[in-house]
Amino acid sequence: MGFRTFNPSLNSWNSEVYEATSELELASKLSELASCQSEFSRSSPIDRARFLRFIAEQLSSQKSVIQEMYCKESGLSPERFSAEWTRTMHTLELFAHYLEKEYTFEKVQELANESISIRKKRLAIGPVLVMGSSNFPLAYSTIGGDSVAAFAAGCCVLVKAHPMHVGTSMLVAKCIEIALARTEFPQGIFAHIIDDGVNLAQQIVADNRIQAVGFTGSIRGGKAIMEIAQNRPSPIPVFAEMGSCNPMIIFPGLNPDDSKVIAQKIGQAICNDAGQFCTKPGLLFVPSGMEGDNFLHALKEAHLTKSPVPMLHPRIFENYERRKKEVSTVPQVEVFTCPTHTQGIEGAWTLAETNLEVFQSNVLLQEEVFGPFSLVIRYDSQDKLKHVLNGLPGQLTASLIYSVKTTEVESFIALLCNKAGRIILNGVPTGVRVLEVMHHGGPFPASSDSRFTAVGPDSITRFQKEVTIQEENIS
Amino acid sequence: MGFRTFNPSLNSWNSEVYEATSELELASKLSELASCQSEFSRSSPIDRARFLRFIAEQLSSQKSVIQEMYCKESGLSPERFSAEWTRTMHTLELFAHYLEKEYTFEKVQELANESISIRKKRLAIGPVLVMGSSNFPLAYSTIGGDSVAAFAAGCCVLVKAHPMHVGTSMLVAKCIEIALARTEFPQGIFAHIIDDGVNLAQQIVADNRIQAVGFTGSIRGGKAIMEIAQNRPSPIPVFAEMGSCNPMIIFPGLNPDDSKVIAQKIGQAICNDAGQFCTKPGLLFVPSGMEGDNFLHALKEAHLTKSPVPMLHPRIFENYERRKKEVSTVPQVEVFTCPTHTQGIEGAWTLAETNLEVFQSNVLLQEEVFGPFSLVIRYDSQDKLKHVLNGLPGQLTASLIYSVKTTEVESFIALLCNKAGRIILNGVPTGVRVLEVMHHGGPFPASSDSRFTAVGPDSITRFQKEVTIQEENIS
Numbered sequence: 001m002g003f004r005t006f007n008p009s010l011n012s013w014n015s016e017v018y019e020a021t022s023e024l025e026l027a028s029k030l031s032e033l034a035s036c037q038s039e040f041s042r043s044s045p046i047d048r049a050r051f052l053r054f055i056a057e058q059l060s061s062q063k064s065v066i067q068e069m070y071c072k073e074s075g076l077s078p079e080r081f082s083a084e085w086t087r088t089m090h091t092l093e094l095f096a097h098y099l100e101k102e103y104t105f106e107k108v109q110e111l112a113n114e115s116i117s118i119r120k121k122r123l124a125i126g127p128v129l130v131m132g133s134s135n136f137p138l139a140y141s142t143i144g145g146d147s148v149a150a151f152a153a154g155c156c157v158l159v160k161a162h163p164m165h166v167g168t169s170m171l172v173a174k175c176i177e178i179a180l181a182r183t184e185f186p187q188g189i190f191a192h193i194i195d196d197g198v199n200l201a202q203q204i205v206a207d208n209r210i211q212a213v214g215f216t217g218s219i220r221g222g223k224a225i226m227e228i229a230q231n232r233p234s235p236i237p238v239f240a241e242m243g244s245c246n247p248m249i250i251f252p253g254l255n256p257d258d259s260k261v262i263a264q265k266i267g268q269a270i271c272n273d274a275g276q277f278c279t280k281p282g283l284l285f286v287p288s289g290m291e292g293d294n295f296l297h298a299l300k301e302a303h304l305t306k307s308p309v310p311m312l313h314p315r316i317f318e319n320y321e322r323r324k325k326e327v328s329t330v331p332q333v334e335v336f337t338c339p340t341h342t343q344g345i346e347g348a349w350t351l352a353e354t355n356l357e358v359f360q361s362n363v364l365l366q367e368e369v370f371g372p373f374s375l376v377i378r379y380d381s382q383d384k385l386k387h388v389l390n391g392l393p394g395q396l397t398a399s400l401i402y403s404v405k406t407t408e409v410e411s412f413i414a415l416l417c418n419k420a421g422r423i424i425l426n427g428v429p430t431g432v433r434v435l436e437v438m439h440h441g442g443p444f445p446a447s448s449d450s451r452f453t454a455v456g457p458d459s460i461t462r463f464q465k466e467v468t469i470q471e472e473n474i475s
Numbered sequence: 476m477g478f479r480t481f482n483p484s485l486n487s488w489n490s491e492v493y494e495a496t497s498e499l500e501l502a503s504k505l506s507e508l509a510s511c512q513s514e515f516s517r518s519s520p521i522d523r524a525r526f527l528r529f530i531a532e533q534l535s536s537q538k539s540v541i542q543e544m545y546c547k548e549s550g551l552s553p554e555r556f557s558a559e560w561t562r563t564m565h566t567l568e569l570f571a572h573y574l575e576k577e578y579t580f581e582k583v584q585e586l587a588n589e590s591i592s593i594r595k596k597r598l599a600i601g602p603v604l605v606m607g608s609s610n611f612p613l614a615y616s617t618i619g620g621d622s623v624a625a626f627a628a629g630c631c632v633l634v635k636a637h638p639m640h641v642g643t644s645m646l647v648a649k650c651i652e653i654a655l656a657r658t659e660f661p662q663g664i665f666a667h668i669i670d671d672g673v674n675l676a677q678q679i680v681a682d683n684r685i686q687a688v689g690f691t692g693s694i695r696g697g698k699a700i701m702e703i704a705q706n707r708p709s710p711i712p713v714f715a716e717m718g719s720c721n722p723m724i725i726f727p728g729l730n731p732d733d734s735k736v737i738a739q740k741i742g743q744a745i746c747n748d749a750g751q752f753c754t755k756p757g758l759l760f761v762p763s764g765m766e767g768d769n770f771l772h773a774l775k776e777a778h779l780t781k782s783p784v785p786m787l788h789p790r791i792f793e794n795y796e797r798r799k800k801e802v803s804t805v806p807q808v809e810v811f812t813c814p815t816h817t818q819g820i821e822g823a824w825t826l827a828e829t830n831l832e833v834f835q836s837n838v839l840l841q842e843e844v845f846g847p848f849s850l851v852i853r854y855d856s857q858d859k860l861k862h863v864l865n866g867l868p869g870q871l872t873a874s875l876i877y878s879v880k881t882t883e884v885e886s887f888i889a890l891l892c893n894k895a896g897r898i899i900l901n902g903v904p905t906g907v908r909v910l911e912v913m914h915h916g917g918p919f920p921a922s923s924d925s926r927f928t929a930v931g932p933d934s935i936t937r938f939q940k941e942v943t944i945q946e947e948n949i950s
Contacts, residue, residue, distance in 0.1 A: 038889060038890070038893065041889075041892070041893070042889060107911065107912050108912065109910055109911065109912040111908075116902070118908070118910065118912045118913070119912065120911075120912040120913070120914055120933075121892075123892055125925065125926070126893070226705070226710065227705075230701070230702075230705045234868070234869070234918070234919040234920070235701065235919055235923070236919075237924060237926065254949075257950065258949045258950060261949055261950050262949050393709070394709070401949070413944070414513060414516075414517060415513070417516070417596075417598055417942050417944075418513065418516070418601070420942070421940075421941065421942060421943065422942065422943040422944075422945060423942065423943070423944045423945065424945045424947070425944065425945065425946040425947065426946070426947045426948060426949045427591070427945060427946075427947035427949075433586075433593070435584055435593065436582065436584065436595075437582050437583065437584040437593045437594065437595040437943060438593070438595070438943055439595055439941045439942060439943035441941070443709070443940070444709040444710055444711075445709070448710070449712060450600065450940035450941070451600070451712065451936065451937075451939065451940050451941065452941075453941060458595075458941070461926065462926075464926065465896075465918070465925035465926050466896065466914045466916070466925070466926065466927075466928060466933070467892050467895070467896060467897065467898065467914060468896065468897040468898070468912060468913055468914035469888070469892075469897075469898045469900065470897060470898065470899045470900065470902060471900040471901070471902075472899070472900065472901045472902035473901060474729075474733045474736055474737050474876070474901045474902075475732070475733060475736050
């Protein structure tokens with residue numbers, strides 16, 4: 001019994017039928033992966049950089065085929081494909097460059113008076129399972145941040161395709177295989193499997209040949225994986241990026257022009273691609289009174305005429321509708337839905353509005369609504385606001401919009417550094433840049449481990465252990 | 476109902492009676508700790524360096540009092556005290572120096588054409604619970620590697636004194652408090668509690684104000700803590716260093732002089748301070764035949780006359796006797812006990828001998844025996860030896876003794892890099908040096924996370940999260 005992917009633009013199932021990888025095939029791939037690990041561990045970072053560039057070349061040669069499948073399986077626009085494509089190419093190049101820079105992953109110290117030489121090396125942790133995201137069929141999936149980081153670390157990679165874009169994943173996997181054939185590495189360092197549900201993934205996380213997991217998805221999914229990983233006879237690290245509400249705090253005292261500009265940017269960040277981003281601003285703390293009213297007016301106006309776009313999948317659309325309903329049934333929450341007509345699984349952009357007290361006493365309001373939705377919380381006291389922010393769970397980002405960086409603003413920054421992995425000052429959180437200084441992660445439940453990032457070359461350390469080699473003379 | 480510590484040298488309980496910290500007192504310390512964290516998080520690394528040096532100064536002024544209590548509670552010699560003392564002072568100085576070097580813990584990147592400035596900072600993860608070791612009353616306890624790393628990271632520290640050396644811990648805690656009073660930091664960034672059992676510790680690991688745990692002890696203890704930490708509503712990282720068998724592989728072809736020298740060093744590493752080190756060589760893989768026989772003869776001879784010393788505690792002595800008995804009842808295991816007469820809780824040094832096949836088929840032989848014991852495994856095939864080593868659980872260290880670094884030796888090094896956190900070539904694993912290039916850790920169950928070290932300034936990253944601050948202009 002096979003399964004199919006969905007075309008959100010046509011609001012219908014695609015014709016291709018996929019068969020889940022069999023247990024037998026999985027077993028053979030896992031054993032192949034494990035047997036190739038030690039050779040790949042010994043590979044030079046320079047050769048791994050070459051491999052990443054071959055992948056980029058191979059992808060480029062298949063760009064139009066991948067784009068067609070990508071759009072067919074996600075309903076995302078060609079412009080969005082182009083942005084994700086650029087990000088993927090940039091990641092491959094940036095990591096290749098980093099590998100060349102860090103080509104030894106080694107620190108050496110000589111204790112000359114004792115004739116002891118000590119080297120500390122970063123080595124592959126072992127085979128990594130990668131489970132990509134639903135919302136980035138390219139840049140955080142088959143050859144997304146996790147796979148690139150794991151390859152860069154010298155780890156064999158087993159990708160479980162996201163069931164919503166299996167076709168795209170298979171095309172990308174094929175590119176990886178062809179790129180691999182151009183290297184000296186054994187073909188078995190990469191494996192790709194497909195499954196409609198979570199059975200195979202759960203089995204793989206528990207398999208003692210897998211040494212780490214990279215996951216992007218829901219809190220529930222991430223927690224389930226963390227639990228399996230922790231209950232193995234030998235627990236393994238899981239890096240799970242599980243989403244966030246991304247609070248934005250608008251301070252009073254903005255000049256009206258700035259207020260309009262930022263309202264425009266925030267509106268865009270909420271609506272763009274139906275707000276299906278882990279960094280979409282989902283909570284807007286807006287001052288009460290006239291100034292806040294004007295800001296909200298500008299925010300609503302900015303996107304009244306924006307055409308709605310389909311969401312990624314009927315399941316995501318249903319969740320969106322369900323969560324919006326949950327929020328809107330809370331007493332003292334007022335809902336404003338963009339009046340533009342929607343059809344199929346298009347997500348209508350929606351703002352809800354309430355006050356600090358109602359927000360604080362309703363956990364339902366503090367959880368992510370995945371889609372083009374934001375909850376506005378009006379505040380009239382910065383002290384009360386601080387108290388509420390202190391009670392929030394961990395976030396990927398938190399943003400502050402202000403005209404002057406007062407000591408009060410500084411104290412909010414300090415507070416938010418304990419709540420989020422990235423603080424944005426006078427900007428919006430969407431559009432995570434792939435840089436060495438980027439941190440994409442945050443305290444639980446935004447991610448499983450606030451010490452690591454999912455974006456940028458520092459993400460390689462998630463998949464590297466350290467080993468010291470100490471060389472002496474017997475006599 | 477209080478509890479007492481034990482004097483191994485006199486084989487009797489010390490007279491001081493200690494009362495476990497009450498729940499009420501613990502609650503107040505935890506809330507104090509949590510309320511001081513944000514101020515300490517903002518402190519400058521330079522000021523934290525100063526604090527570490529004040530601690531060293533204060534300890535120095537109390538050296539003789541601490542030494543007296545240390546010896547009384549551990550039975551360890553003044554020479555050993557001196558070694559641990561030097562290590563503790565060195566750690567404080569090395570970390571202080573490191574903080575001065577890394578004084579910003581920050582990387583900055585300017586995206587000039589977009590007027591965006593992005594900084595990535597390492598910040599304190601939050602209050603840390605430290606549970607020190609039984610076998611290092613000073614260097615891995617109250618102001619040991621974990622506490623120094625946590626303070627250096629900017630984390631408030633709650634130390635639970637090891638029940639076997641509560642008196643020493645209280646003296647050291649007093650020094651920390653006096654040093655703290657010389658700084659501008661609030662007194663509440665450090666708290667010290669005592670408890671005879673594990674109740675308070677379990678409660679603290681589950682408390683949502685604690686954000687990380689440093690633990691040194693048994694696998695059973697470490698796993699229990701990992702489980703509590705993982706099952707919290709917000710899981711937290713635990714760094715547990717849980718011990719190891721530290722395999723040493725003696726290759727054939729050593730010249731007789733080298734063979735004697737290394738036998739002498741290994742004997743010393745097994746017997747020194749009753750072998751109560753996490754890096755004590757517990758498994759010796761020795762070639763079969765005459766050459767191996769000669770090596771073993773030299774090993775036995777080297778320490779025949781060494782006087783036994785008391786173990787740290789009756790409980791540790793009993794475990795040692797129990798584990799030796801377990802090993803010696805395995806068929807085809809021959810036991811050689813040093814004939815010197817022992818009394819009280821002195822640990823007699825013991826070698827057991829078997830072959831690869833017996834070793835491989837008995838899990839009991841593959842587990843640590845804490846004390847002056849080593850299991851000799853004779854091998855006649857390097858391929859079979861590799862197979863057995865591949866099946867070992869994770870280790871803190873693995874050592875190779877050879878005359879020429881052949882490609883065969885290299886292949887063993889590669890194999891062992893997957894099994895241990897430190898590889899020693901032609902030396903013994905004891906005497907971990909506190910250096911920037913040191914890695915003290917290893918794959919599970921040697922430690923809970925092979926990506927981090929418990930020794931050296933890199934251990935600070937266990938207790939730091941990353942935050943990126945992205946600063947833009949609205950218009």
